[in-house]
Amino acid sequence: ETGVTQTPRHLVMGMTNKKSLKCEQHLGHNAMYWYKQSAKKPLELMFVYNFKEQTENNSVPSRFSPECPNSSHLFLHLHTLQPEDSALYLCASSQDPGVGSEKLFFGSGTQLSVL
């Protein structure tokens, strides 16, 4: 149990669907992250929120839309996805992203399949 909870664990959606991924952290951290993990590829940072403000958007297509209503909750809204978006989506949190030794606490991820 890492203190970061993601739902749903698995999601299958068509290319015309709209769905949302949810992440909640119970650690009192200030920063939250969305990562994409594809098989045999490095983790790809998608978005970073620090104190509810988005501080990173790594050229992510607009079909992915993040939302951070407070420091404990993070959403990723999905619409008109492509099959190549199928991957494991990981949420993470940390106390202070500006510290070198800062470690991330990850959720178990949502395994997304786009048909």
Added chain:
Amino acid sequence: GQNIDQPTEMTATEGAIVQINCTYQTSGFNGLFWYQQHAGEAPTFLSYNVLDGLEEKGRFSSFLSRSKGYSYLLLKELQMKDSASYLCASRDSNYQLIWGAGTKLIIKP
């Protein structure tokens, strides 16, 4: 460009020792991390090195050589539960984490 290299897959025997290597090229350096990820689970923090040398934590140790851009994770007295992917990540001068693709470690009885 920034890059992390680690082997894709390794196999070892229960009770033995295995060393997983990682080489990195990043713009500046603010530390080297190792994470463990069991299949279908969250990556979890294993170690952090910022100074040269060996850091030991029970059965796991992590080594760093900044001049060589090299790290390794050493796992002793391997157990079946050590079967997992091991992710190497370097933090650059902007505090961004650059990740390797992970090493899948298979432990055989």
